[in-house]
Amino acid sequence: MQFLAVGKSVIRKEAWEKVTGQAKYTADISSPELLYGVIVTSTCAHGNIKQIDIETARSMPGVRAVITGDYYPILTGSVIKDRPPLASGKVRYYGEPVAVVVADTEAEAAAAALQVKVSYEELPTVNSPAEAIKANAPLLHEFVDQYQKSIPEVYPQANSNVVHHVKIRKGDLNKGWEDAEVVVEGSFTLPMSDHIAMETRNAMAHILSDGKIIIRTSSQAPFPVRKMISEQFGRDLGDVIVHVPLVGGAFGGKASVELEYLAVLASQAVGGRKVIISISREQDIASFPVKIALEARIKLGARRDGTLTAGEYTYLVGTGAYAESGPRMANAMAMSCTGPYKLDNVWCDALCVYTNHTYATAFRGFGHGSMTFAVERMMDKLAAALKMDPVQIRRKNAVKPGDTTPTQVELTESNLGNLQACIDKAETLINWEQGQVQYVGENKILARGVACFWKTSSSPTDALASAVVTFNSDGSANLQVGAVEIGPSTKTTLAQILAEKLSLDISRIHVEMEVDTGHSPHHWKTVASMSTFMVGRAVEEAADDALKQLLSLAAIAMVCAPEDLMVENGRIAYKDNPQEYIEFADIAHGYKHANGSTVGSQVIGRGSFVMPHLSPMDQETGKGKPGPYQTPGAQAVEVELNTADYTYRILKAVTVLDAGRVINPKAAQGLVMGAMSMGLGLATREELVFNQKQELSNTSLRTYKVMHIGQQPEYIVDWVETPNKAGPYGARGLAEHGILGIHAALLNALSKAAGVELDQLPVYAETIWKKVEEGRS
């Protein structure tokens, strides 16, 4: 099929704004009416607040208000309401917001913030997920079972640090062990890390005299912000208006409602005046949500030919001091716990637990990345135990249509894609035939590693997306959607879908970059690489609706039945005589007869989409359908290890994924490469380091290291395209997938090269050296 816009590397619509500095993000406005909020944060990781002295701060120049947890006590959270926006009674992590100072200038607010004095009675801390479930562990939340739930499917355990427990019980595990000829076990640790979106979080709010709350924020979730604020402050949904302009990166970190509460509280404290809170990098890392920690244990059984017979998985998900999306990520890990392999006997327990660390929220991959690390390291251990080739063992067990997921969803070619084909391509691209380990010089080993992944979304069963297409009188169209442009070219990709459907040149589709909940059609959230799929379906429906209107107007103008007409290049022509046509421009605002009388009016297409047949996971067995389809893929890494000092250099990194259909190849490639880069960052250097008192010690970009230019390997991205019949033009979600297995692929290669088992992230030269030394002693 020949496409007009789909499958083309269309330049993103906001490209020139972005390269000229004209693009406006949340904090890119200044105005004399603005007041500035600065947050005071906890210096203690777990403690009762004895006293907060705000008097000095309150009397400093320019200060308009100082608020603390007593000011408007509420509890928030998207799964369970356990978090006060400002600590109240006690603090549970280092960096927790305890007060906000509002002043005429940011400098004045910052100066006064230093004068807010808080004293604590220190409490013992929970320092890791494993410690959280110890019998006499200190409790972070004494009454975890009494919190109000935001969704019914969360199961906190009284008198414990366990906020959620999800189970998978599939098949007969005992039989699986009986059938096994080889059993391998492993345990894995991943630390917390941070999103480091280049734009730190910031939010602005004011309250009108009639009660309307107006917010401008850097968020992936304008509609949830509106909903939460409306609930917590007792307003109609329509009386809360949330503006989200371009967002400077998010990666899941801006998908929950955080700073918006503080901005609204701050505004309320100064009589509704407009307050902006732009947080520093240090606070962005220490005080606002980060990536979960994971401690995993896996036991696999297999026949001697490599066929998996049993899998037992324990995932301890450290969500920090508050649950936020942690329980959902525990669900996500459980529902995909086996990785993309056929396994009939599965037992999984995923526990989401509190620790005295910065709380966690969604991060690229939504738990799948951490889970995949453990699973894919395990597959290599199994291969080693069976003396099988790591690619072979994956190929042998790769899921196929007809198999089922751990939550017992039937897999089809359409909802699964073709993992096998991804493995084949990745194997070729990494030159696997040259061997997994090669000696390439004195103390130099070249090694290759592979990993596979799969991911589906774990969205609410009623997550919905909408789109509106309005026509201009010149025949061009405007597309409005509620998805936020956080970087992935979402809006341009959607414009391509619309252009294709309308057979209109992409330059004639105008896209509004800002989301305004007052007039943008609803969208659940811009997360989970789901926007092209969900909003794309809504755009298709809106286009069909508009086309129906255009055809019926054209039929009047051209004196025939709509069925006799076809759409082509922004025109409507007779099917049997394409030379005779009418331009969209002549009917987009109604058709004017020669005598001036007009029929019809502006063409407005509307569409919406909700994913059909989703169901929550059963509490006892996990049975259910959490997501609409899988995106599977294979990844590979080539690395050179220096065995004299254990430094290593990543030479090549490959991802092949089944994209269903790639709508914008260059944009898609960039997304996957960017995710790979972040994954290699996690593998090689990124971690939050808490000291003995659980104070976070690396809160700057000088101490929290990310990938820099020159450190990157050669990235190669390729596709398999097995149409997803439910997706627009067959598309599956893609973006974050690049992160999912890349760290496992690297560690599989390094473990092989160094002859040790590297089962935790990140891996420094020193980590390998220590392992080798341990092995020697």
Place this chain on the structure above:
Amino acid sequence: MLQMIDEGLIELNINGETRKVLVRPADTLLFALRERLGLTGAKPGCENGDCGACTILLDGWPVKSCLMLAVEAVGHQITTIEGLENPPIQQAFVEKFAFQCGYCTPGFIMNCQGLINNHPEADEATINEWLQSNICRCTSYQEITAAIKSVLQKNPA
């Protein structure tokens, strides 16, 4: 000599224009550009010299405007992204998909432009050395490297 205790008016030469700006002695150049002049192309990403999102050109050389006081910029030629006149590097960033969210982009482009001006024949090592001062969290850097290389190659110098 400039004397200032609380706040004072300084003159800055920005993008070829002389602008009067009211600043405190402690205000950074980044703050003055953004909050006083509305030149929001330069972005705060760390305000600690670590990310390069705030990069501008000072007398043609890339400088992190968060690490410089506004008063220190008096007497220098400042170029911000808003002052670029359609140089090839912008086109190259667009063509090579060298950005996603775009937040790091003005800083990267200013640094690239500085490199192009000062080392039109820069090799890979020089490119890496220069651009290491900037962070991009969305792309893989491969795209950014491709963009700068495509301009340096075309350079007649």
